[in-house]
Amino acid sequence: MANIPDINGKNVVVIGAGVIGLSTAIKVQERGDYSVTILAETFPTDAKCIKYTSHWAGAHHVSTAGADDLRLQNLERKTFDIMWEMSAPGGEAEGCFLRAPQTDYYATKEENPDLLSFYPDFRRLEAPAYACVPEAVSAVSFSTLNINPPAYLTYLLARFLSRGGRIVRASIQHVAEVLEGGMEAFTGGKSKARPVDALIICVGLGARTLGGVDDKDVYPVRGQTVLLQAPWIEGGRSLVVESVAKTYIVPRRDGTVIVGGTKVENDWFPKARPETTINILERGLALYPELAPPSVRDEREPTVEDLKPLIIEEGCGLRPARKGGIRIQSEWIAVPGSESHVVPIIHNYGYDFPQRRKHSLSCTDSHGGYGFQTSWGSALAALTLLEGAFAKD
Numbered sequence: 001m002a003n004i005p006d007i008n009g010k011n012v013v014v015i016g017a018g019v020i021g022l023s024t025a026i027k028v029q030e031r032g033d034y035s036v037t038i039l040a041e042t043f044p045t046d047a048k049c050i051k052y053t054s055h056w057a058g059a060h061h062v063s064t065a066g067a068d069d070l071r072l073q074n075l076e077r078k079t080f081d082i083m084w085e086m087s088a089p090g091g092e093a094e095g096c097f098l099r100a101p102q103t104d105y106y107a108t109k110e111e112n113p114d115l116l117s118f119y120p121d122f123r124r125l126e127a128p129a130y131a132c133v134p135e136a137v138s139a140v141s142f143s144t145l146n147i148n149p150p151a152y153l154t155y156l157l158a159r160f161l162s163r164g165g166r167i168v169r170a171s172i173q174h175v176a177e178v179l180e181g182g183m184e185a186f187t188g189g190k191s192k193a194r195p196v197d198a199l200i201i202c203v204g205l206g207a208r209t210l211g212g213v214d215d216k217d218v219y220p221v222r223g224q225t226v227l228l229q230a231p232w233i234e235g236g237r238s239l240v241v242e243s244v245a246k247t248y249i250v251p252r253r254d255g256t257v258i259v260g261g262t263k264v265e266n267d268w269f270p271k272a273r274p275e276t277t278i279n280i281l282e283r284g285l286a287l288y289p290e291l292a293p294p295s296v297r298d299e300r301e302p303t304v305e306d307l308k309p310l311i312i313e314e315g316c317g318l319r320p321a322r323k324g325g326i327r328i329q330s331e332w333i334a335v336p337g338s339e340s341h342v343v344p345i346i347h348n349y350g351y352d353f354p355q356r357r358k359h360s361l362s363c364t365d366s367h368g369g370y371g372f373q374t375s376w377g378s379a380l381a382a383l384t385l386l387e388g389a390f391a392k393d
């Protein structure tokens, strides 16, 4: 008989089915014989809503890590390597990605643009090449990945389910509900609850209010975007001001293009504001005049009116920012009603808002990033913490 390690079959519950929860659940599942369940209020196949940020991402992989933030650099680069492989021609997830040229224009002096030099085809541009953007004082170009979030999230869910993962829909108020009642508390099962051996918390902005986590350092950074039908756009562009991409254009494989954006701290408004849409289109057109249909550009100077017929959707999402950056950490919590029985909780949520990092000394040691571009790196880090906790158990 095979020698089965005693960690086999441990019952791991991941709370959250955004890009972080799905990637983490997959990494834990693919490690071996853990039995993994994702419990969440919202899943990728649901309609877009303000409580599920992942649907609203751009989403491109363009590093935001500072020169001294080695941990964030590591999370982003690991994720890029995995996604680059996933996006390879003929690969099973190729259709979720567009490998595309990217140009970043800097309106302020960048501390270290060479931090992006790990991207394929990286090069600094000479002044004539960025003269077309009046605000630019320098620019770089490289190749990167643009992700189509709805397609990619659905692919992740399908990958998890097809390998035996289980999902349960529930909105929980306190982690104690899961620890005491197991999944049976939510599925109406009559059998005795199967004990939960570990919880992984990937609830994004939900970490602010989830009992047992109650992390008031988590707050929203609202982002509004416009989705256009513009299949003639092949490359991405960003205008970066003080390390933050103020205006960005992200073409996707399906011929649509995200034009963004805004980054407003502590703004909870759940709907696209019409005046912001116009402002985004004005900035987008200034940075990327080719957004207008070629037939218009052949005849005259395009205006925002020429972009309006291309609009598919105006939307907004709440990025789960966190003072102190992403939380990848483990702790032990007692199972209710049994003081002596403790289980590990692994946290994997939040990100560091670069603007805040730049202006706050308390954040210089933080690590974090935008969720898609750190997702596999933080999933692997969470797995390491989980296995470390089980080893001590």
Ligand SMILES: Cc1cc2nc3c(=O)[nH]c(=O)nc-3n(C[C@H](O)[C@H](O)[C@H](O)COP(=O)(O)OP(=O)(O)OC[C@H]3O[C@@H](n4cnc5c(N)ncnc54)[C@H](O)[C@@H]3O)c2cc1C
Pocket: 015, 016, 017, 018, 019, 020, 021, 039, 040, 041, 042, 043, 051, 052, 053, 054, 055, 056, 057, 058, 059, 060, 061, 170, 171, 172, 173, 202, 203, 204, 205, 206, 207, 210, 222, 223, 224, 225, 260, 261, 316, 317, 318, 319, 320, 349, 350, 351, 369, 370, 371, 372, 373, 374
């Ligand atoms: C406009 C915009 C552009 C962006 N562009 C990029 C980009 O280009 N690149 C990039 O990498 N990132 C980008 N991001 C950031 C990225 O979208 C987020 O970092 C990422 O989606 C966060 O994922 P998450 O899984 O932590 O959270 P979410 O996607 O919000 O998922 C949270 C999950 O937790 C569940 N949950 C929460 N509370 C509870 C509860 N109490 N009970 C049960 N379930 C619960 C929810 O139902 C959901 O399933 C962008 C975001 C926005 C808004």
